[in-house]
Amino acid sequence: MAKGKNKTREGGNTRSNNSRGSNGHHSKQNHKSAEFKHNQTHTTNKFPTKLAMWDFDHCDPKRCSGKKLERLGLISSLRVGQKFQGIVVSPNGKGVVCPDDLPIVEEFGASVVECSWARLDEVPFNKIGGKHERLLPYLVAANQVNYGRPWRLNCVEALAACFAIVGRMDWAAQLLENFSWGLSFLEINAELLEIYQKCTDAESVKRAEDAWLEKIEQETLDRKKQSQETDLWMMGNVNRMNKLNMDDSEEESAESSEGDEYIEDTEDVAYDALGNVMQKKEVKYDSLGNAIEDEEQETEVKYDSLGNIIE
Numbered sequence: 001m002a003k004g005k006n007k008t009r010e011g012g013n014t015r016s017n018n019s020r021g022s023n024g025h026h027s028k029q030n031h032k033s034a035e036f037k038h039n040q041t042h043t044t045n046k047f048p049t050k051l052a053m054w055d056f057d058h059c060d061p062k063r064c065s066g067k068k069l070e071r072l073g074l075i076s077s078l079r080v081g082q083k084f085q086g087i088v089v090s091p092n093g094k095g096v097v098c099p100d101d102l103p104i105v106e107e108f109g110a111s112v113v114e115c116s117w118a119r120l121d122e123v124p125f126n127k128i129g130g131k132h133e134r135l136l137p138y139l140v141a142a143n144q145v146n147y148g149r150p151w152r153l154n155c156v157e158a159l160a161a162c163f164a165i166v167g168r169m170d171w172a173a174q175l176l177e178n179f180s181w182g183l184s185f186l187e188i189n190a191e192l193l194e195i196y197q198k199c200t201d202a203e204s205v206k207r208a209e210d211a212w213l214e215k216i217e218q219e220t221l222d223r224k225k226q227s228q229e230t231d232l233w234m235m236g237n238v239n240r241m242n243k244l245n246m247d248d249s250e251e252e253s254a255e256s257s258e259g260d261e262y263i264e265d266t267e268d269v270a271y272d273a274l275g276n277v278m279q280k281k282e283v284k285y286d287s288l289g290n291a292i293e294d295e296e297q298e299t300e301v302k303y304d305s306l307g308n309i310i311e
């Protein structure tokens with residue numbers, strides 16, 4: 001259990017509907033009471049540690065994971081100008097999240113910057129953040145917008161990644177469970193998260209990240225080389241196959257033409273009882289194309305009274 005966590009949540013309540021986002025103003029309320037309310041509502045009692053975000057309303061609310069966490073009452077909004085005591089997972093971070101961050105995460109929670117990747121230059125990073133701003137090491141997004149892209153995690157993935165790296169896989173899963181695709185983030189990054197969890201400080205995570213990047217780069221090169229070799233081998237085979245096919249078809253056509261010839265030949269070839277080819281019978285045709293019977297065969301054979309052929 002996080003130190004002081006219950007204490008923080010005792011006075012806490014979920015964010016009220018009239019609280020404001022990072023770039024909005026609180027209507028009909030003076031600054032002081034709004035600030036007081038904000039400080040009072042920056043935690044929810046639905047999650048074991050504090051979750052917060054600066055929301056710049058850049059994204060489609062239907063696809064925005066930060067907004068969904070807010071609707072679920074799991075995360076609260078921070079104003080521009082307001083700093084966060086816990087880990088700030090941010091593109092503006094210097095070091096990377098590491099297992100040594102566990103006590104900070106457990107005591108003060110984690111926050112993100114809900115904005116568009118394409119509009120980072122509009123974010124006043126100097127007016128948000130905190131003492132513990134962190135980048136995330138190489139991990140691959142599982143969300144539907146950036147699936148398969150390294151580093152470009154959405155807010156819920158970023159928070160979950162932070163929890164997973166510091167060893168709170170339970171919190172990571174608890175958060176991601178709210179998204180249909182959520183747990184696949186832990187699955188596709190399982191091997192890497194285990195490696196990061198075995199590290200200590202930011203430098204060791206960075207070294208692990210570098211080693212992983214080197215490994216996947218090498219694997220990519222090996223795969224490329226292998227596929228080129230396979231292509232060559234296949235091409236060799238294809239050539240051989242083509243040649244074989246060609247030879248085959250040549251042989252086949254040769255065979256078939258031979259066969260045809262053979263068949264043609266057989267039409268006029270006669271065999272004796274022992275299968276020996278006998279003299280080809282010559283068929284003669286009249287001017288109308290009608291076969292004329294061989295006169296020789298038509299020659300009448302005469303016999304004497306004893307049945308002997310008479311010449």
Ligand SMILES: C[S@@+](CC[C@H](N)C(=O)[O-])C[C@H]1O[C@@H](n2cnc3c(N)ncnc32)[C@H](O)[C@@H]1O
Nearest residue numbers: 064065089090091112113136151153154155158
């Ligand atoms: C740019 S926003 C995009 C949010 C997206 N629209 C959504 O639906 O959640 C994602 C935020 O998550 C955190 N984040 C994601 N990947 C990160 C990384 N590799 N390093 C540091 N922070 C990261 C940052 O706070 C970042 O601003």
